[in-house]
Amino acid sequence: MKFLAAIFSRQGFAILLLSAILAACTVVVDDDGPGPHPRPPRPEPQYCSKQYEPVCARRGGDRQTFANACLADRAGYRIVRDGPCRDGGDGGGGGGGEEQTFCTREYAPVCARRHGEMRTFPNACEARASDYRVVDDGPC
Numbered sequence: 001m002k003f004l005a006a007i008f009s010r011q012g013f014a015i016l017l018l019s020a021i022l023a024a025c026t027v028v029v030d031d032d033g034p035g036p037h038p039r040p041p042r043p044e045p046q047y048c049s050k051q052y053e054p055v056c057a058r059r060g061g062d063r064q065t066f067a068n069a070c071l072a073d074r075a076g077y078r079i080v081r082d083g084p085c086r087d088g089g090d091g092g093g094g095g096g097g098e099e100q101t102f103c104t105r106e107y108a109p110v111c112a113r114r115h116g117e118m119r120t121f122p123n124a125c126e127a128r129a130s131d132y133r134v135v136d137d138g139p140c
Contacts, residue, residue: 048074052105054129056085065130067122084129103129111140 057077112132
């Protein structure tokens with residue numbers, strides 16, 4: 001009888017130990033059920049280089065020139081074409097006889113305004129190239 005009691009107590013301990021191990025390995029899956037699931041948001045770039053390769057980008061009815069495509073994408077704009085935006089009656093299609101503005105990479109921030117929108121630019125040249133009027137030195 002002592003022999004059977006020893007076997008059952010060892011088996012009971014083994015079963016208890018295995019149950020504890022299996023409980024620790026349980027995975028819970030949180031599923032919202034069938035159907036389409038929203039796509040996770042695209043991570044924004046943490047860092048954009050300061051390389052100057054201007055692009056013209058648009059968001060809604062607003063067109064802006066950005067120093068590079070990464071900065072435009074990070075601001076939520078869609079790139080329309082390489083090079084700065086051209087203003088005029090042709091809607092940026094070119095052929096208006098306008099010259100491109102090339103700005104230095106000097107960092108001397110300015111606050112500029114266009115149609116009531118205030119924006120900080122790295123320098124006054126980039127503000128003017130984007131058809132903004134400089135209203136103050138330093139960031140907005």
